[in-house]
Structures are given as C-alpha cells and as structure tokens.
Amino acid sequence: MATYRELFGFREFRFLYAGQVLSYLGDQVAAVAVAVLVFDRTDSALLSAIAYASAWLPGVFGGPILSTYADRLPRRAVLIGCDIARAALIALVAVPGLPLWVAIVLLYAAHLFSPPFVAARAAIMPEVLPGEAYIAGNGLSNITSQLGQLFGFVAGGVIVAAVGPVWSLLGNAVTFVLSALLIAAGIVHRPAALPEGSPEGLLAQTRDGFRYILADPWLRTCLALVWVASAFSFAPEAIAYPYAVTLGGGPAAAGLLLAAPCVGFLLGAIVFTRVVTPETRERLLRPAALLSTLALTPALAHPGLPVVLLLLVLAGAGASFIVPLNAVFVRRVAPEFRGRAMGVASSGLLVGQGLAFLAAGAAVQAGLTPATVAGLSGLLGTAAVLTVRRAPTPIEARIP
Structure with a gap:
C-alpha cells in the first residue's frame, strides 16, 4: 500500500498536487471576497447569494457537456487552458468600477471552466499514479480539499479583511496562473483520448458518455450509491445555523456543526486509503455508505450539541466511502470516456446535494425542528441506500 510520502516520488503528481493546493486556496479566499464585494456594493443578500452560487451552478447545468x-x-x-481562462476572467472581476451585473456574468463564465478542468485532472490521475498509488493519491487530494474547507474560509476572512476583496480576487487569479505554469512544466503531453478526426460533434459525444455509463450496471450502481448517500448525509449542512440556535448556541456552534462532518470525512478517508487492505476496503464500502445516513437518525431524539457533533463526525466518516469508490470508478471507465464520466458524476452530485439542501431548508421553514429534519434525512437516506442494489460483480474484479 502506497504511503502519502511515496506519492511525491512521482514527478507529475508533485506538480498536479501543488497546482491543486494553490488554486483551491485561492478559490476559498475568492469565495469570501466575492460575497464581501457584492454585499458591500449592493447591501443585497440575494445578489450576494447569486454571485456565491456561481461556484457550483455552472457545474450543475454545463458539467456533462463541458467535461467532454x-x-x-x-x-x-x-x-x-482552463487555468489561464479563469485567471483572466477573475482578474477582470476585480477591475474597479465594473458594473455589478458584468462582474457576476464574468464569475459565472470563469466557473464554466471548472468542470472540464476537474474532469481532465481526474482522467489523467490514473495515468500519473499506478495501482494502489492512485487510490492513495486520490485520497490525499480529497483530504486536501476537506482541509481547505475547514481552514480556507477562516483564512479567507482574515485575508479579505486585511487586503480587501479586490486584491484577494487578484490573488486568486495569480494562483491560477501559477497552477498553469506548474502543469506546463511538470505534466507530460498526451494525445487526446478520443480518436483524432472523430466525426461526432460535442453534443453527440456527450450523449455517448451518458450511454456508456448507463450501459454498465456497476457504473450505474456506483453513481446511484454516491448520489443518494451524499445528498442525505450532507443535507443538515443547509440548516446548521438554525440547528445551532435550537441547541442553545450561535455562529460558533454553527461552525462546529459544519466542521464536524469534515473531520469525520478526513479520518475516514485516511482509514480507507492508508490503513485497511484493498480487500477490507471493498467489504467496508457499502457499510460505510449506510453509516453516512444511519448515523443521523438518533437526531430524532433531540440530543444535545456534543452528541449531535459526534453523530455528524460518524456521518462524515461514513461518507468518506466516496473517496476510494471514486478512484475505482475512474479506473473502471475506459480512458476515452473518463472526462465525460466525471462530468456526469460531478453534476449528479451537485444536483442531489443542492436539492437536499433546499428540501432541508424548506422543511424547517414549514415548521419541523432542525433535529427532526436531520433525523429524517438519516432515516430516509438509509432507506434510499438500502434500495440501491449491489453491484453485480466485486468492485475491483472487472477493472481494466
């Protein structure tokens, strides 16, 4: 089993990982900067939310096509190309005096380049890291993202307060440029995965990607399990603040509620990618998916904050089954379909989580207590996970 230190013995991975860290930290700071910039100019929470949503809406609606x-x-x-385009567009957002509607359009345009970037990076990783090293590398990338979530927004707030939103956005643009330079210097050129001169157009090739996934029972099962489990297990994030208030806390308690699943996810990802054997990992994937939702059901008893935090840590630990399963998913897909497969997977994940967030918020607005909503999310999620049938063959057995 490869260690995290051994991963950096692979030259291309070092450059990919460094680029990921740079651009991800820049994005976290920019997310805070955008919210501050828009709210300061308009005093409108709605417009601030619209701008903030630019980080995920393009992936929902354009992910499968753009990932092609x-x-x-x-x-x-x-x-x-995606890094350079995002750097230019984010830098334009920082131009003083730019009309707000233009800035928001530029934000959405910049984030349109995220789906193909994420898909290309995921598709190239199995070619950079062989065998079990790829499982560990995928785990380290996910752990890095979770750590970025835990500390990025805090650091972002400090940085934006110190230098202002405009300079923070320019800093994000610089991180994209540096990421592009690292990739140009450290990643080997490989030809396009699709045969040169393919007569099909973009939409036809996107449709072929959907057909490829739907034709494979294991891929369908994998996506269904990930989409269902993640939607229900992360739904309580949408009601973190009202939940904290009912528990007698405030913003600090809400922060703990949001951080708890991340802590569990980090611990689970480490166990899956560094501690257990591949055979044990395979046996634990489905039980972990069940844990991600089942752990929330005791919230129906309205326990206090310490117990709720423990439940959220357990749910996050269960949800970490996504990390190794994602790696197996990518390796199983034929190389010429990997970009499109990741586009479909990512878009489905965003749609599922977005709908779950809306449902949780609507349920609290309708009069249910946050504890009840969290517990019902776990109960319904457990039932949904159990309805996802098992893959017809062992997960690792038919990987090319």
Whole structure:
C-alpha cells in the first residue's frame, strides 16, 4: 500500500498536487471576497447569494457537456487552458468600477471552466499514479480539499479583511496562473483520448458518455450509491445555523456543526486509503455508505450539541466511502470516456446535494425542528441506500 510520502516520488503528481493546493486556496479566499464585494456594493443578500452560487451552478447545468472537452482535447492542454481562462476572467472581476451585473456574468463564465478542468485532472490521475498509488493519491487530494474547507474560509476572512476583496480576487487569479505554469512544466503531453478526426460533434459525444455509463450496471450502481448517500448525509449542512440556535448556541456552534462532518470525512478517508487492505476496503464500502445516513437518525431524539457533533463526525466518516469508490470508478471507465464520466458524476452530485439542501431548508421553514429534519434525512437516506442494489460483480474484479 502506497504511503502519502511515496506519492511525491512521482514527478507529475508533485506538480498536479501543488497546482491543486494553490488554486483551491485561492478559490476559498475568492469565495469570501466575492460575497464581501457584492454585499458591500449592493447591501443585497440575494445578489450576494447569486454571485456565491456561481461556484457550483455552472457545474450543475454545463458539467456533462463541458467535461467532454477533457476527452476531445489533450488533457494537459485542457488543464492549462482552463487555468489561464479563469485567471483572466477573475482578474477582470476585480477591475474597479465594473458594473455589478458584468462582474457576476464574468464569475459565472470563469466557473464554466471548472468542470472540464476537474474532469481532465481526474482522467489523467490514473495515468500519473499506478495501482494502489492512485487510490492513495486520490485520497490525499480529497483530504486536501476537506482541509481547505475547514481552514480556507477562516483564512479567507482574515485575508479579505486585511487586503480587501479586490486584491484577494487578484490573488486568486495569480494562483491560477501559477497552477498553469506548474502543469506546463511538470505534466507530460498526451494525445487526446478520443480518436483524432472523430466525426461526432460535442453534443453527440456527450450523449455517448451518458450511454456508456448507463450501459454498465456497476457504473450505474456506483453513481446511484454516491448520489443518494451524499445528498442525505450532507443535507443538515443547509440548516446548521438554525440547528445551532435550537441547541442553545450561535455562529460558533454553527461552525462546529459544519466542521464536524469534515473531520469525520478526513479520518475516514485516511482509514480507507492508508490503513485497511484493498480487500477490507471493498467489504467496508457499502457499510460505510449506510453509516453516512444511519448515523443521523438518533437526531430524532433531540440530543444535545456534543452528541449531535459526534453523530455528524460518524456521518462524515461514513461518507468518506466516496473517496476510494471514486478512484475505482475512474479506473473502471475506459480512458476515452473518463472526462465525460466525471462530468456526469460531478453534476449528479451537485444536483442531489443542492436539492437536499433546499428540501432541508424548506422543511424547517414549514415548521419541523432542525433535529427532526436531520433525523429524517438519516432515516430516509438509509432507506434510499438500502434500495440501491449491489453491484453485480466485486468492485475491483472487472477493472481494466
């Protein structure tokens, strides 16, 4: 089993990982900067939310189509091109005096380049890291993202307060440029995954990607399990503040409620990628998916804050089954379909979580207590996970 230290013995991974860290930290700071910039100019929470939503809405509606470019074009070129495009567009958002509607349009345009970038990076990783090293590398990337979530927003608030939103956005643009330079210097050129001169157009190739996934029972089962479990297990995040208030806390308690699943996810990802054997990992994937939702059901008893935090840590630990399963998913997909497969997977994940967030918020608005909503999310999620049938073959057995 590969250690995290051994991963950095692979030259291409070092450059990919460094680029990921840079751009992710820049994004976290920019998320705070955008909210501050828009709210300061308009005093409108709605417009601030619309701008903030630019980080995920493009992936929902354009992910599967835009991710097709990760198969149509050389993936190194896609990574570099997306970084340069995002750097330019984010830098334009920081231009003083820019009309607000133009700034929001530019934000959405910048985030349109995220789906092909994420798809290209995911598709190239199995070519950079062999065997179990890929499982560990995928786990380290997810752990890094979770750590970024835990500390990024705090650091972002400090940085934005110190230098202001405009300079913070320019800093984010610089991180994209640096990421592009690292990829250009450290990643080997590979030809496009799709055969050169393929007669099909973009939409036809996107449709082929959907058909490829739907034709494979294991891939369908994998996506259904991930989408269902993640939607229900993370739904309580949408009601963290009202939940904290009912528990006698305030913003600090809400922060703990949001951080608890991240802590569990981090611990679970480490166990799955560094502690257990591949055989044990395979046996634990489905029980972990069940844990991600089942752990929330005791919230129906309205326990106090310490118990709720423990439940959320357990749910996050269970949800970490996504980390190794994602790696197996990508390796199982034929190389020429990997970009499109990741586009479909990511978009479905965003849609499922977005709908679950809305449902949780609507349920509290309708009069249910946050504890009841969290517990019902766990109960319904457990039932949904149990309805997802098992894959027809062992998870690792038919990987090419």
